[in-house]
Amino acid sequence: MNLKIVSNGFQLILGLAALATGSQVWAERSSTVMLKPISASYQVDLSTQPLPTSLMFPVIGGSQLTITVLSGENDLTLKLQLPDGTLVEQQNAASYGGHFEAYSPQTPFEKVYVSPVDMQLITLSNPPAGLYELHIDGMAATASEEIPVIVKTVGSHLRTGFIMGSSRVEVLLGQPITFSVFLFEQSTPIAGAVVRGKVLNTDRVEVASLVFSDNGQRGDRQAGDGLYSVLYEPQQTGGYLISVNIQGTTSTGLPFEAKEGGRLVVNTPDIQLTGTFRDQGFDEDNDGYFDSVRFEFDAEGPRGDEGTYYIDISVEAGNGKTTYAIGRVSDPAAPLTVDMPAERLKKLGMDGPYRLVRVLLRHDNRSLGLLKNLGETAAYRLSSLERRNTLVYPLSADRGVDVNGDELFDRLEVVFGVDVLISGYYGISADLNDQNKTDLDAVYIGDLYLERGYHDVTLGFSGERIGLSGQDGPYILNNVLVYPRFDAEASTSFYTAFQPLGTTQAYTCSQFAGCGNDDPYVLLERLISQVEALNLKKGFKNSLRAKLISTRAVLSKNNKGAQKVAIQKISAFIHEVRAQREKTLSQPEADMLIEGGSVLVLLWCKSQGDPKWHRCRYYAAPDQIDRTFP
Numbered sequence: 001m002n003l004k005i006v007s008n009g010f011q012l013i014l015g016l017a018a019l020a021t022g023s024q025v026w027a028e029r030s031s032t033v034m035l036k037p038i039s040a041s042y043q044v045d046l047s048t049q050p051l052p053t054s055l056m057f058p059v060i061g062g063s064q065l066t067i068t069v070l071s072g073e074n075d076l077t078l079k080l081q082l083p084d085g086t087l088v089e090q091q092n093a094a095s096y097g098g099h100f101e102a103y104s105p106q107t108p109f110e111k112v113y114v115s116p117v118d119m120q121l122i123t124l125s126n127p128p129a130g131l132y133e134l135h136i137d138g139m140a141a142t143a144s145e146e147i148p149v150i151v152k153t154v155g156s157h158l159r160t161g162f163i164m165g166s167s168r169v170e171v172l173l174g175q176p177i178t179f180s181v182f183l184f185e186q187s188t189p190i191a192g193a194v195v196r197g198k199v200l201n202t203d204r205v206e207v208a209s210l211v212f213s214d215n216g217q218r219g220d221r222q223a224g225d226g227l228y229s230v231l232y233e234p235q236q237t238g239g240y241l242i243s244v245n246i247q248g249t250t251s252t253g254l255p256f257e258a259k260e261g262g263r264l265v266v267n268t269p270d271i272q273l274t275g276t277f278r279d280q281g282f283d284e285d286n287d288g289y290f291d292s293v294r295f296e297f298d299a300e301g302p303r304g305d306e307g308t309y310y311i312d313i314s315v316e317a318g319n320g321k322t323t324y325a326i327g328r329v330s331d332p333a334a335p336l337t338v339d340m341p342a343e344r345l346k347k348l349g350m351d352g353p354y355r356l357v358r359v360l361l362r363h364d365n366r367s368l369g370l371l372k373n374l375g376e377t378a379a380y381r382l383s384s385l386e387r388r389n390t391l392v393y394p395l396s397a398d399r400g401v402d403v404n405g406d407e408l409f410d411r412l413e414v415v416f417g418v419d420v421l422i423s424g425y426y427g428i429s430a431d432l433n434d435q436n437k438t439d440l441d442a443v444y445i446g447d448l449y450l451e452r453g454y455h456d457v458t459l460g461f462s463g464e465r466i467g468l469s470g471q472d473g474p475y476i477l478n479n480v481l482v483y484p485r486f487d488a489e490a491s492t493s494f495y496t497a498f499q500p501l502g503t504t505q506a507y508t509c510s511q512f513a514g515c516g517n518d519d520p521y522v523l524l525e526r527l528i529s530q531v532e533a534l535n536l537k538k539g540f541k542n543s544l545r546a547k548l549i550s551t552r553a554v555l556s557k558n559n560k561g562a563q564k565v566a567i568q569k570i571s572a573f574i575h576e577v578r579a580q581r582e583k584t585l586s587q588p589e590a591d592m593l594i595e596g597g598s599v600l601v602l603l604w605c606k607s608q609g610d611p612k613w614h615r616c617r618y619y620a621a622p623d624q625i626d627r628t629f630p
C-alpha cells in the first residue's frame with residue numbers, strides 16, 4: 001500500500017472508527033470558516049439489493065475524489081463509471097488518473113487508528129463534474145450487510161462548515177443556542193439548500209431534529225447570506241452530537257450532498273470567577289513566619305452543593321520565575337481559596353509582589369473558565385516566609401589559643417552562627433578535618449541552651465590532636481550537626497546535617513602543641529611541666545603531679561603489666577582534672593590537660609602495638625565533654 005493512500009484512508013476512517021466506538025465523530029467546533037473537503041455518506045443495503053448493484057452520486061468537481069467502501073476486496077469488486085460513461089477499474093485506473101487500493105487492518109493499533117474493518121479506496125484526480133455510478137459486484141460477506149460508502153471531494157469550490165452560536169463548547173441548560181451551517185460556492189452563498197440536522201445523545205438516540213433555514217427568522221440573523229441557522233434550547237444536561245445533512249444544487253445545476261456536524265456539552269449553570277481576589281500571609285504555627293499565602297477569589301452565579309471546586313493558580317515573580325498551587329474547596333459554604341506554600345514562593349528567589357498570571361476554575365472535571373493576569377499580590381518578603389527551625393551559618397572566625405603561654409596553640413577555636421526559632425536545649429557535633437578530609441578532632445555538645453534568635457557558637461578543637469596529625473592547615477569545619485534536645489518528634493524534622501561550614505586560616509602544624517611528636521615520654525614530660533606552671537592550690541597540684549610522675553616510673557619498666565597500670569594512672573589523672581574543670585581549673589586549662597592525657601594514652605597504646613584493651617579505646621578517643629565557649 002502506498003503512503004499517499006494510507007494518509008487519505010487515515011483521515012477518512014478515523015471518523016468512522018470513532019463512530020464505531022460511540023465517541024465524537026465531528027470534531028469541528030470552531031467558528032472559524034475553513035476550506036475543507038465536502039463529503040457525503042451513503043449506505044448500500046445488500047439485503048434489499050442483490051448483487052451486482054450500483055450507487056449513483058453527483059460530484060461537483062475538485063482536485064481529488066475519494067470513495068471509501070467498507071468492505072474487503074475479496075468480498076466486493078468495485079468499478080467506477082465516470083459522467084461520460086467510461087468504466088474505470090483497477091486495471092485501467094492509472095490511465096484516468098485513478099487508483100484502486102485495498103486495505104486490511106493487521107494490528108490492534110491499525111484497527112483503532114486506521115480502520116476497524118477491511119476497506120477499499122478509490123481515488124481520482126481532477127474528477128470531472130457530473131453524475132458518477134459505482135458498480136458493486138461479488139459476494140457480500142453477509143447478506144444483510146449495509147455497506148457504508150463515503151464520497152469525499154477535495155478542492156471543489158463548495159465550502160461548508162458548522163458554527164455554534166457560542167465560542168465555548170459548553171452551553172448552559174435553559175440558554176438557547178444558535179447552530180449555523182454555512183454554504184458557499186467560492187464566495188457566493190448557495191440559496192435553496194435543504195439543511196436538516198439531528199441532535200444525538202451519547203447513546204446515539206435522537207433527542208431533537210433540526211431544520212436550518214436562511215430566511216432571517218428564528219435565530220437566522222440575515223436572509224440569503226449563506227448561513228443557514230436554527231435556534232436550539234437544550235432540555236437536559238449531557239454530551240450531544242449535532243449531525244447535519246446538506247442537500248443543494250451548484251450554480252451549474254449539479255446536485256450535491258454534504259455532511260457537517262459538531263458536538264455540544266450541556267451543563268447546569270455554575271459559578272464564574274469575577275476576576276477579583278485578595279491575598280494574605282498565613283502564619284499557621286504562630287512562629288512569626290508565613291507558612292503560606294492564601295488567595296481568595298470572588299465568584300458569581302449559582303454554586304453547586306456537590307463535588308469539589310478546584311482553583312489552579314500560577315504566580316510570577318519579577319524575575320520571570322513562576323510557581324503554582326491548587327486549591328480544593330468541597331464545602332459549599334467555604335470561600336474559594338488557594339494556599340500557596342511558603343516553600344514554593346521561596347523558590348522564586350525574589351521578594352514580592354508577585355503577579356497572579358493564571359487562574360483556572362474547575363468543578364470536578366468541568367472547566368468553568370480561565371482568567372489571566374489578574375493583578376499583583378502584596379509585597380511579601382522572602383525573609384517573612386516560613387523557615388526551618390534551625391539555620392546554621394558558615395564559619396565566620398577562627399583563632400589559635402595558647403592556654404599556658406608557651407607560644408604553642410593548645411586549642412583551635414572556630415565560630416559559626418546558629419539561628420533557631422524555638423528556645424531550648426540543642427545538641428551540636430562537629431568534626432575538624434585536614435585537607436584530605438581526615439578527622440583530626442571531633443566535638444560534641446550535649447545540651448546547649450539557645451534562645452530564639454541568632455547566636456555565634458564557638459567550638460574549641462584540641463591543639464594537641466592537630467599537632468599529633470602533623471598536618472598543616474587550612475583545616476575544614478565539617479559535618480556540623482545541630483539538633484533539638486527538647487522534642488523527640490522535632491529532632492527528626494529539625495535534624496540538619498551541614499556540609500563543610502568553611503575552612504580556617506592556613507595554620508601550620510608547628511604552631512600547635514606536640515606537632516610531629518609520637519613519643520609518649522616526650523608528651524608525659526610536657527604534661528608534667530604544664531601542671532608545674534599552672535597556678536593551683538598546692539594539694540591539688542601535688543596530686544596531679546604525683547599521678548604523672550608515678551606514670552613515668554611505670555612506663556620506664558616497659559613491660560606488659562606496666563601497660564595497664566600506666567593507663568590506669570593516666571585515666572585517674574584525666575578524671576581528677578575533669579572533676580575540677582570550671583572549678584579550680586579554668587575550662588581551657590582543664591581541656592589542655594585532659595587532651596594531653598588522652599593523647600598520651602593514644603601514643604602509649606600505639607607504642608605497645610595498639611592493644612585492644614577497652615581503656616586504650618576509651619581514653620584515646622577525643623574527649624566527649626562540652627567544648628563550647630561563651
Ligand SMILES: [Ca+2]
Nearest residue numbers: 214220222227
Ligand atoms: Ca442567514
Ligand SMILES: [Ca+2]
Nearest residue numbers: 283287289291
Ligand atoms: Ca509559621
Ligand SMILES: [Ca+2]
Nearest residue numbers: 403404406408
Ligand atoms: Ca601552649
